Amino acid sequence: MRRVPSGELPIILQTNMTSSTLIKNAMAILTGGSGNEGDAARLRGPDIRIVGDTIDAIGVLTPQPGETVVDATDCIVYPAWVNTHHHLFQSLLKGDVAGLNASLTPWLAATPYRFRALFDEKRFRLAARIGMIELMRSGCTTVADHNYVYYPGMPFDGSAILFEEAARLGLRFALLRGGATQIRGLEAELPTALRPETLDGYLADMERLATHFHDPSPRGMQRVVMAPTTVLYSISPEEMRATAAFARKLGIRMHSHLSETVGYQDRAQTMHGRTPVEFCGDNDWLGEDVWYAHLVKVDPHEIALLAETRTGVAHCPQSNGRLGSGICPIREMADAGMPISIGVDGAASNEAADMISEVHMTWLAQRARLGMAAQPTYRGGSFEGGADAASVEDVVHWGTAGGAQILGLGEVGRIAPGYSADIAIYRLDDPRYFGLHDSAIGPVASGGRPTLAALFSSGKRVVTEDAIDGVDLRELAHEARAAVKQMLAEV
Ligand SMILES: [Zn+2]
Structure with missing residues (x-):
């Protein structure tokens, strides 16, 4: 009973x-x-x-x-896979020619920021649907989306659309609610739809979302996470401490981008005289309720600090490869005790934003990365290659139970009774x-x-058998082609 x-x-x-x-x-x-x-x-x-x-x-x-x-x-x-970092709106921005061979900063200007203002409600919903269906067909049922399409006076509720689309498909959805109170130089000349929010406006919306959508139960189908787009660029140190306190008061988790490229190291050093991870620790943004996307460029002492505080990572190897950023050292992070998860990142920097492609890349890239450190014995080397860097079981663990742990889902991500x-x-x-x-x-x-x-x-x-009730892939493909054509004409 x-x-x-x-x-x-x-x-x-x-x-x-x-x-x-x-x-x-x-x-x-x-x-x-x-x-x-x-x-x-x-x-x-x-x-x-x-x-x-x-x-x-x-x-x-x-x-x-x-x-x-x-x-x-x-x-x-x-x-089923747990994807811990995505930008679903980018599902209509795959392979944009202007950003195809660019590294992170020029790519941001060429692709996501150039097209972002063109996303009305219809395109936003279509992009979210495509991204979710792509993930589903790879075997993913938990999607965490780092959505940062927010601006004052925005005419549609992107947060509600994401929750609706996920619920329609039967997915568990975590909204990593992005936001910025200050803009990067590269955004300054762009349309008003890229205007920053005020801190008060951002926090008020976080409270609204947490009240309406956040389910803290161990299998919660809807979660809300405080996720300023890039803590080093999007908000001030004072605001970092304020957002952390607010998130912890609401009982929600925290997420952001960090150390995707050397640019983060330069900024943290120039602005604050610290490494990026030290800077986050100074401002209350480390802990078992926090995880960062990327962490490609980290020093050994930063890994120790992340592990000591149980701060997690969303490893996004295909995006890091596509943008030429590097390879996150997740073997070292896992050995140090950090929680590890896998995310596909947005499709504007990953033309294969499904979990099978991502875990395949994870398996290979960790081995290749360790192999790059091998030295001949006459130069002091002690091993030949890196084939023991990641087993298939490790990769499945990171992409399932690891992701669930990072999202705070207690009874998700394993095949076990209960x-x-x-x-x-x-x-x-x-x-x-x-x-x-x-x-x-x-x-x-x-x-x-x-x-x-x-x-x-x-x-x-x-x-x-690969089919989703109520989803016509030919129709979806047609809508996607039409939307891309229109956006290219408008941009
Ligand atoms: Zn991202």
């Missing part, structure tokens, strides 16, 4: 009214446990029972009367995956886009 509160009289639901689904005969299950967790990172299964929105049992299970059975023969099962039933079932039916000795590693090690036989979000089946 389950009690559901409802006004004066409690309504009693019979448990036999709760839906039950049996995922049967999975070939392999990765649980979301890290490589360090040994056997716990994998389950033989082969069956998983979902009751309501929860994983109920794992093992050799017999179908019960009336139970829906999903045949997972020859399929690989992962926890956890939210967020489950991706992949069928490896492309020649890319044929001949694998260990099929379980296919989605991460081989990359590509495995057929998504099923995706469950909080126990609800939201994808079946």
Whole structure:
């Protein structure tokens, strides 16, 4: 029996009214446990029972009367991905020619800031929908979007649109509410739609959003996070302390961009005589309720400071590669004890903003990065290459349970009894995956886009054989092409 509160009289639901689904005969299950967790990172299964929105049992299970059975023969099962950093509005800005070969600062001017003022309600909604659907079809059910399209007198409520679109698709959504009270030089000549907010206006909207949308429960389907766009550029040190205090008063988490390029190191040094991470610590922006996107350019002592304060990272390797920023040292960060997660970042700097592409890149880039440090023995080297920098289990852990931890979601990101039933079932039916000795590693090690036989979000089946109910991809493609054409004519 389950009690559901409802006004004066409690309504009693019979448990036999709760839906039950049996995922049967999975070939392999990765649980979301890290490589360090040994056997716990994998389950033989082969069956998983979902009751309501929860994983109920794992093992050799017999179908019960009336139970829906999903045949997972020859399929690989992962926890659904948790994406911890994105800018969904950029889903209509892929491959902009003017910014294609530019590093961060010129790219910001060429692409996101040049087009941002052209986003009306219709385009904003379309972009959000495209980005969410792209993520879903890679097996992602939790999306954290760092939206910074806000300005005084804005004629539409972008925050509400994002929550609506996520709810329509059945996704868990965290709004990382960006904002700026000061503008970078490069934004100064741009349209009024790029005007900064006042601190009071920003905080008032944070309070409104937290009151209307924030669900602090361990599986909350809607979360709100204080996320000034770039703490080093968007707000003053005094405002950093004010936003941190306000977020902690509201009981919400904190997020921003940090140390994406050497430009951050130069600014922190020039303006404050500190490293970027030291500067954030000076202004109350470190802690287990904080995570930063990128952290590509960090010194060893900064990693120690981040680990000591349990500050997390959203690793975005494809965007960091696309903009030529570098590779975040997440192996060193994980070894130091930092919480690690993976984000796709906005599609204006990542033309493959899906989680399979991102975790494939994560797996390879950490190995390549460590390998770059190898030296011949005659120069004092002690190892040949970096192939032990990231196992497939580590990458799955960072992209699932790691992300859930960083978002403060306590029962999300693992395949284990009692956890939210967020489950991706992949069928490896492309020649890319044929001949694998260990099929379980296919989605991460081989990359590509495995057929998504099923995706469950909080126990609800939201994808079946790559298809999403009510979504016509041809129509979506047509709308995207038309919107891009119009924006190019207007910009
Ligand atoms: Zn970003």
